[in-house]
Amino acid sequence: MNEIILETNTAVYLLSELIVWFMLLIAFIVDIRLLTRWDYGSFDPEQYELEKRAYLVMTVIIFAFAVKAPLLPYFVFTIDELSALVPGAMCGAGVISANGYGLPLLFVKIVTTLSFVLWLTINHYDLEEGDYPWFRLKSLLFIAVFTLVSVELWLDISFFTHIDTTRPTSCCSALFGLLEGENPLPFGLDTKSLLLLFYTLYLVTVGSIAISWNSMTAISSTLFLYISYYAVVYFFGTYIYQLPTHRCPFCMMQKEYFYVGYIVWGTLLGGYFGILSSLVAETLPGVGAERVKRFSALLLTIFVAVCSAYVAYYYIENGVLL
Amino acid sequence: MERNSHNGNIHGDDETNERDMVVEIENLYRRFDDGSDTFEALSDISLTVARGECVILKGVSGSGKTTLLAIMAGLDRPSSGSVLVEGRAISKLPDRHLSRFRGKHIGMIFQHYNLMEHLSVRDNVSVPLVPAGFSADEIEMMVSEAMEMANISHKSRMEAGRLSGGEKQRTAIARAIAPGPEIVLCDEPTANLDRANAEIFIEILGRLYEKGKTIVVATHDPIFEKLPFPSRVVEMSDGKITE
Numbered sequence: 001m002n003e004i005i006l007e008t009n010t011a012v013y014l015l016s017e018l019i020v021w022f023m024l025l026i027a028f029i030v031d032i033r034l035l036t037r038w039d040y041g042s043f044d045p046e047q048y049e050l051e052k053r054a055y056l057v058m059t060v061i062i063f064a065f066a067v068k069a070p071l072l073p074y075f076v077f078t079i080d081e082l083s084a085l086v087p088g089a090m091c092g093a094g095v096i097s098a099n100g101y102g103l104p105l106l107f108v109k110i111v112t113t114l115s116f117v118l119w120l121t122i123n124h125y126d127l128e129e130g131d132y133p134w135f136r137l138k139s140l141l142f143i144a145v146f147t148l149v150s151v152e153l154w155l156d157i158s159f160f161t162h163i164d165t166t167r168p169t170s171c172c173s174a175l176f177g178l179l180e181g182e183n184p185l186p187f188g189l190d191t192k193s194l195l196l197l198f199y200t201l202y203l204v205t206v207g208s209i210a211i212s213w214n215s216m217t218a219i220s221s222t223l224f225l226y227i228s229y230y231a232v233v234y235f236f237g238t239y240i241y242q243l244p245t246h247r248c249p250f251c252m253m254q255k256e257y258f259y260v261g262y263i264v265w266g267t268l269l270g271g272y273f274g275i276l277s278s279l280v281a282e283t284l285p286g287v288g289a290e291r292v293k294r295f296s297a298l299l300l301t302i303f304v305a306v307c308s309a310y311v312a313y314y315y316i317e318n319g320v321l322l
Numbered sequence: 323m324e325r326n327s328h329n330g331n332i333h334g335d336d337e338t339n340e341r342d343m344v345v346e347i348e349n350l351y352r353r354f355d356d357g358s359d360t361f362e363a364l365s366d367i368s369l370t371v372a373r374g375e376c377v378i379l380k381g382v383s384g385s386g387k388t389t390l391l392a393i394m395a396g397l398d399r400p401s402s403g404s405v406l407v408e409g410r411a412i413s414k415l416p417d418r419h420l421s422r423f424r425g426k427h428i429g430m431i432f433q434h435y436n437l438m439e440h441l442s443v444r445d446n447v448s449v450p451l452v453p454a455g456f457s458a459d460e461i462e463m464m465v466s467e468a469m470e471m472a473n474i475s476h477k478s479r480m481e482a483g484r485l486s487g488g489e490k491q492r493t494a495i496a497r498a499i500a501p502g503p504e505i506v507l508c509d510e511p512t513a514n515l516d517r518a519n520a521e522i523f524i525e526i527l528g529r530l531y532e533k534g535k536t537i538v539v540a541t542h543d544p545i546f547e548k549l550p551f552p553s554r555v556v557e558m559s560d561g562k563i564t565e
Contacts, residue, residue: 048402127416
């Protein structure tokens with residue numbers, strides 16, 4: 001365990017997460033008081049004091065997110081660097097699978113990031129109004145955010161302290177490789193159907209955003225996220241690696257592949273989070289989030305373009321597909 | 323709002339109730355904590371100012387006039403009590419809303435002018451208009467009108483640092499009125515002026531009064547006791563309204 005914890009990136013990462021958690025702990029303690037005593041219509045000394053503290057809490061949360069946002073790609077970078085210490089691991093995929101905490105940790109990280117984005121969105125529109133109409137909603141949401149951050153920190157510490165550098169783990173070819181006859185794709189899809197679904201869902205998502213059909217946007221974007229994972233790992237990734245048997249969501253974040261994985265996953269998750277947060281914001285009375293939706297559509301377009309470009313480039317260079 | 327002898331209203335309840343109130347302050351307190359002691363700068367202030375009225379907050383140094391004016395301008399927040407300006411509870415507005423509100427509705431003239439010495443008169447007057455979203459042509463027009471009103475157009479290109487005290491004060495007036503605010507607040511405006519310049523300031527104030535601006539002046543200068551236009555004097559002492 002020691003060599004894992006003392007590895008520079010791990011130490012920096014865990015220390016940063018701890019500091020962020022501590023800042024949010026302070027915000028959480030103040031937030032509880034705000035939630036129980038808040039009465040915007042009052043002109044009492046206590047309410048004025050609460051309003052000052054509310055501003056402090058918002059500032060702390062926004063700052064914490066500003067620090068936490070780059071910690072997600074930094075986590076991926078860190079576990080990728082640790083693959084040199086973990087036997088059998090060729091990339092972050094192997095390290096994540098080194099113990100039972102890895103995958104839940106990754107999942108909680110993504111959910112925590114999404115919850116932060118939701119909080120920031122509601123906070124933005126709450127401040128725009130001038131009389132804090134959604135103060136209680138965002139205070140309650142922050143309780144959920146802090147709970148997730150606390151669980152994440154516990155999983156972070158558990159994960160890194162339980163990586164056994166004497167026990168081999170599986171590499172991505174074992175994790176994502178295919179046994180003969182096996183079909184890892186959902187719904188029994190083949191590659192052609194997967195791609196058809198991929199591009200169709202993309203067009204439906206972008207089209208529904210253009211005509212403000214929110215319910216369709218919610219459904220199609222969620223399905224698109226799900227299908228995109230498989231499309232990237234089992235199709236587009238092979239063109240990034242230019243190897244039909246190399247299927248891995250992590251390797252594309254390495255230097256050899258020009259860190260393109262950060263763009264691929266960043267635009268996909270960023271686009272989806274943006275869509276989700278804008279749809280949630282538009283459930284608030286009088287709120288329109290067209291710009292956020294359009295920006296999210298742009299992110300998804302970049303995602304699709306980057307993935308497609310690798311296929312096109314391979315075909316142009318070699319005259320065949322993998 | 324209950325009327326009492328300390329609410330700074332000498333017009334009588336019926337007359338006041340019929341008028342459009344621009345400023346409504348109720349049970350205002352402002353306390354300063356320095357750790358061991360609490361100093362009450364304002365104590366149970368209730369005050370209304372009608373649209374187009376000129377109110378003189380009169381009192382010696384330390385009576386709370388400047389603190390009250392700063393709270394009216396949204397530059398400070400009360401410890402308790404309500405402050406409504408143009409019907410908005412400005413003491414409760416978040417900072418970004420307060421800045422926008424102040425830029426649109428309130429013009430402030432400070433005792434020490436607070437000009438940017440290295441900028442010209444014209445540029446100083448333009449400063450509040452730039453973030454307000456006006457076009458270049460609109461800014462040009464508003465700046466020219468304001469400088470004309472404040473009688474400082476002839477010095478428009480001069481650096482503010484090279485102006486005399488009276489000219490600086492007139493530049494400050496032009497800057498305060500350029501965005502067309504309904505309310506003009508003046509904090510000890512003649513404190514650094516000689517008699518002649520003070521009278522010029524009063525003359526400009528009169529023009530603003532004729533244009534229907536609501537004016538509140540915090541001062542201990544006796545020149546404001548005999549203004550050439552109607553005004554109401556509110557006496558303050560030790561953080562309270564006494565008359």
